[in-house]
Amino acid sequence: MLVAAMMAAMSLEAQTERSDDFKSKYELKEVVVMSRHNIRSPLTSGGAAYMRVTPYEWFKWTSPSSQLSQRGGVLETEMGQFFRKWVVSAGLLPDNYRPQEGEVLFYANSRQRTFTTAKYFSAGFLPFANVEIQHKYDEDKMDPVFKAQFTKMNDEYRQQILAEMETLHGGPEAWMQSVQPTLTLMEEVIDMAHSPAAANDTVHFRFDDTQYKIEKGDEPKMTGGFKLAYGVSDALVLQCYESEDMAAFGHELTEEQWRDICRVKEVHDGLLYATHSAAVNLAYPLVSRIREELAHASRKFTFLCGHDVNLTSIGAALRLNLPETEQALEVRTPIGSKLVFEKWSDGSEDYVAINLVYPKYSQMHARTLLSLEEPPMVQTVTIEGLTANSDGLYRLADLDARMASAMAEYDAIEDAPTAVSSATRTAATSEGHSYTLNGIPANASTRGIVITNGKKILR
Numbered sequence: 001m002l003v004a005a006m007m008a009a010m011s012l013e014a015q016t017e018r019s020d021d022f023k024s025k026y027e028l029k030e031v032v033v034m035s036r037h038n039i040r041s042p043l044t045s046g047g048a049a050y051m052r053v054t055p056y057e058w059f060k061w062t063s064p065s066s067q068l069s070q071r072g073g074v075l076e077t078e079m080g081q082f083f084r085k086w087v088v089s090a091g092l093l094p095d096n097y098r099p100q101e102g103e104v105l106f107y108a109n110s111r112q113r114t115f116t117t118a119k120y121f122s123a124g125f126l127p128f129a130n131v132e133i134q135h136k137y138d139e140d141k142m143d144p145v146f147k148a149q150f151t152k153m154n155d156e157y158r159q160q161i162l163a164e165m166e167t168l169h170g171g172p173e174a175w176m177q178s179v180q181p182t183l184t185l186m187e188e189v190i191d192m193a194h195s196p197a198a199a200n201d202t203v204h205f206r207f208d209d210t211q212y213k214i215e216k217g218d219e220p221k222m223t224g225g226f227k228l229a230y231g232v233s234d235a236l237v238l239q240c241y242e243s244e245d246m247a248a249f250g251h252e253l254t255e256e257q258w259r260d261i262c263r264v265k266e267v268h269d270g271l272l273y274a275t276h277s278a279a280v281n282l283a284y285p286l287v288s289r290i291r292e293e294l295a296h297a298s299r300k301f302t303f304l305c306g307h308d309v310n311l312t313s314i315g316a317a318l319r320l321n322l323p324e325t326e327q328a329l330e331v332r333t334p335i336g337s338k339l340v341f342e343k344w345s346d347g348s349e350d351y352v353a354i355n356l357v358y359p360k361y362s363q364m365h366a367r368t369l370l371s372l373e374e375p376p377m378v379q380t381v382t383i384e385g386l387t388a389n390s391d392g393l394y395r396l397a398d399l400d401a402r403m404a405s406a407m408a409e410y411d412a413i414e415d416a417p418t419a420v421s422s423a424t425r426t427a428a429t430s431e432g433h434s435y436t437l438n439g440i441p442a443n444a445s446t447r448g449i450v451i452t453n454g455k456k457i458l459r
Contacts, residue, residue, distance in 0.1 A: 039072030080124025279316035
């Protein structure tokens, strides 16, 4: 516990409380932020699967489907204010700064939730400047730079991705099986047994029907019962953030139970976005953009706004060790989190520090005014295979070489016609997908009402 407390203090000091000795040796030259959007409403609205699996009424959102909520806007403004206080204290920018052309870049995906996150952050960060938020497409159309999609594919490459998935936590089935107690908890919390879905086709979160679509021109996708569990997990935690209530539908849940619910999301995103082979493809546009920004001679601050899968895939592509979060519900890339690249110079060479910055869930509920005295969580991100100096900084040249290597891996992928577009990770037998209304797996001798491949049959 003492070591953990010391590491937490060191992580916080790494961004907000640099020592006088450190400041005498280094000058902060630039900051590049890769941000996840803040609190949004669930991704789909009326008739969505997550609504069918409970008899309860979900939270009444302050925004339409998938858009940034009012609370999300307030929280992002507060985060912008914290960053303003930090860069002013670090000597990068003066207070009430009005940037010259090219000194600051705000670039967001064209989704409403990402564009408005950048807008609210800019309001807190540069309140005396009318910052333009660059986006390339009409509202709610995905920008390919932020869409974690495969732009090259061949059958051998797909099998390489699937093989790497098999090494993650013992393989997909084992990793999904590890959260089975949480799936059961979620079924109880939402009263799935008495839901509209239970009357027709679904009484249990399953993962023996999981399939993956790995194809050029699309994001990696999962179908089946675990995908449904992921959607419910997402909606539950968003409702928790937005409602200020650690209970769900009358069930008082502990912080650890909420983290367990979020681990369902981590399994889903980890399988699809966190293998290195997939990530060098999915994150290529953003890796190249971050590399370009860190080499930009006149840039002082860059804010890129996308999604949690962007942070996940960038981390996997560059082999960054994203820490397991503290004082957050989500385990790796919390809502509103930022992957922060700080460029420092000692006068002869440039260095970089990488941090994960995110609000504590208690600060989100309380809408705490963030400051240097009341900061968000700041955790150090390390780089696998590279060694930081005694001040905790990596040579920028080494990080640049890592980025160049990841981009070269992408360039080496052969783009060729493929024979298949999906892969089943479990035995695709009808009995393997059959179960009773109580959620008990059924076999050929089971009698009564049985759900097989989503349909009720009477045996």
